[in-house]
Amino acid sequence: MTQTVRRRPAHADRAHPHRSRSKRKRRSAGGVYVLLLTLAVVFVGPILWLLLAALKTREEWVAVPTKVLPEQAQWSNFVHALTDINFPAYAMNSLFLATVYAVLITISSAMVGFGFARLRAPGKRAMFLVLLSTMMLPQVLTLLPTYVLFARLGLVNTYWPWVLWGLAASPFLVFLFRQFFAAIPRELEDAAIIDGCGWGRIFVGIFLPLSRPVLITAFLLSFTWSWGDYIAPALLLDVDHTTLSVAITAWYQDPRGNPLPTVQAAAAALYVVPVMLIFLFAQRYFVRSVVASGVKG
Known part of the structure; x- marks a missing residue:
């Protein structure tokens, strides 16, 4: 016995405009969060590189970019x-x-x-x-x-x-x-x-x-x-x-x-x-x- 799937009519969103607005707001907020996260990674990147360089030996520092993480932190x-x-x-x-x-x-x-x-x-x-x-x-x-x-x-x-x-x-x-x-x-x-x-x-x-x-x-x-x-x-x-x-x-x-x-x-x-x-x-x-x-x- 086959079960028919009823599609919601197109006018359903028009009947509830607040739902469509809330969806657009969520999508817009998600895009903003992705952009902010990308910018945060870009700005934090140099600081992270500096800290990693500070924990390396001289030989490991010369090996960059093949040697990103130090084998042992040089405090x-x-x-x-x-x-x-x-x-x-x-x-x-x-x-x-x-x-x-x-x-x-x-x-x-x-x-x-x-x-x-x-x-x-x-x-x-x-x-x-x-x-x-x-x-x-x-x-x-x-x-x-x-x-x-x-x-x-x-x-x-x-x-x-x-x-x-x-x-x-x-x-x-x-x-x-x-x-x-x-x-x-x-x-x-x-x-x-x-x-x-x-x-x-x-x-x-x-x-x-x-x-x-x-x-x-x-x-x-x-x-x-x-x-x-x-x-x-x-x-x-x-x-x-x-x-x-x-x-x-x-x-x-x-x-x-x-x-x-x-x-x-x-x-x-x-x-x-x-x-x-x-x-x-x-x-x-x-x-x-x-x-x-x-x-x-």
């Missing part, structure tokens, strides 16, 4: 990374420079962004466009003039260049603060002016507390810029004052002067740990500031 590479050079001293130099630079440039960029967002002045829009245009200037064009300027001022082999850079503000961070401050209702500002507050008190007492997500994001970005910078420390600092990035690339060598790539990989893995921890702590503020800064142009 001694991390010990050599910490002891072959004065790792803590160079790490403290990097931490000091990155912190000073990040604090100063965050404050100065917030002040400039506040001025562009809330103050009225002739030519303000033109000045803002000039400021944004400087972001298109490649850094390599300013290396030689920067070195000559600091050399004539007697600031080479000192940390004063990072202080001056921090006080000069960053065009990108100024734009970020300007967008955020422009979205704050003007009624708060008007009420403070009626109460007799000046612009300095309005900035410190009202706008800065409201901009905590942007402040944390600006500090995180500027700290990362300085922590990961290689060119400026190599150009301006001597051996005693240089940072960890320069030390990692130059001073891991065997007695014959040959580089030790596996020890360098272990040191680089340790080098990225502070930035990763800071980002994991501040990522919610980072997302919140990006959303808030795009509210109003």
Whole structure:
């Protein structure tokens, strides 16, 4: 006895449009998850390669890509990374420079962004466009003039260049603060002016507390810029004052002067740990500031 299979009529989906919509939503969500997973693998890949390289012997590292996994994890590479050079001293130099630079440039960029967002002045829009245009200037064009300027001022082999850079503000961070401050209702500002507050008190007492997500994001970005910078420390600092990035690339060598790539990989893995921890702590503020800064142009 044969059993006939009844097909659902085509108008059944039209009779229940919410079912078809839910199916489309599930398919769309599945596609998004696949895309995010692919991107996660792409971004995690270099970090995974770095960790694998840090656990290999020199011979296994030379055999890449035929030797992907180490036969036995060489945890001694991390010990050599910490002891072959004065790792803590160079790490403290990097931490000091990155912190000073990040604090100063965050404050100065917030002040400039506040001025562009809330103050009225002739030519303000033109000045803002000039400021944004400087972001298109490649850094390599300013290396030689920067070195000559600091050399004539007697600031080479000192940390004063990072202080001056921090006080000069960053065009990108100024734009970020300007967008955020422009979205704050003007009624708060008007009420403070009626109460007799000046612009300095309005900035410190009202706008800065409201901009905590942007402040944390600006500090995180500027700290990362300085922590990961290689060119400026190599150009301006001597051996005693240089940072960890320069030390990692130059001073891991065997007695014959040959580089030790596996020890360098272990040191680089340790080098990225502070930035990763800071980002994991501040990522919610980072997302919140990006959303808030795009509210109003």
